[in-house]
Amino acid sequence: MFAQDLKALQDFLAKTIAKLEGVTVVSSNIIAKIVKEQPGIILRPGLGLRLTCNFCGREIKGKPETHKIGDREHSFCCKTCRASYKEKYQHRLRSLSKT
Numbered sequence: 001m002f003a004q005d006l007k008a009l010q011d012f013l014a015k016t017i018a019k020l021e022g023v024t025v026v027s028s029n030i031i032a033k034i035v036k037e038q039p040g041i042i043l044r045p046g047l048g049l050r051l052t053c054n055f056c057g058r059e060i061k062g063k064p065e066t067h068k069i070g071d072r073e074h075s076f077c078c079k080t081c082r083a084s085y086k087e088k089y090q091h092r093l094r095s096l097s098k099t
C-alpha cells in the first residue's frame, strides 16, 4: 500500500516537476529518499515527565502504577505503594464511589 502511494507520488511529482521551467532532471530516487527520511514522531511514555509516588513520595522511574480515584489518576512507584494507598484511603474511596 505504501509502495503504491510512493509510486503514485513519484509519478505525480515526475509529471508535475518535469513541466516546471528550469527543472530538467527528476530523480525518483531522491524523492524516495525524502519520503523515507521524514522524521516520525516518537513518543516514549514518561519521557521528560517527573512523576512522584502518591504514597511514598519517591520519584517514579519507568512505568508508574496508576489508580483512578474519581476523575483523578494517581501514580505510584510500585504495586505495594498503590495497594497501601488504596488501603489507607479505603474509607475515602468508598465515600467517593457513592457519589
Ligand SMILES: [Zn+2]
Pocket: 053, 054, 055, 056, 057, 058, 076, 077, 078, 081
Ligand atoms: Zn512509592
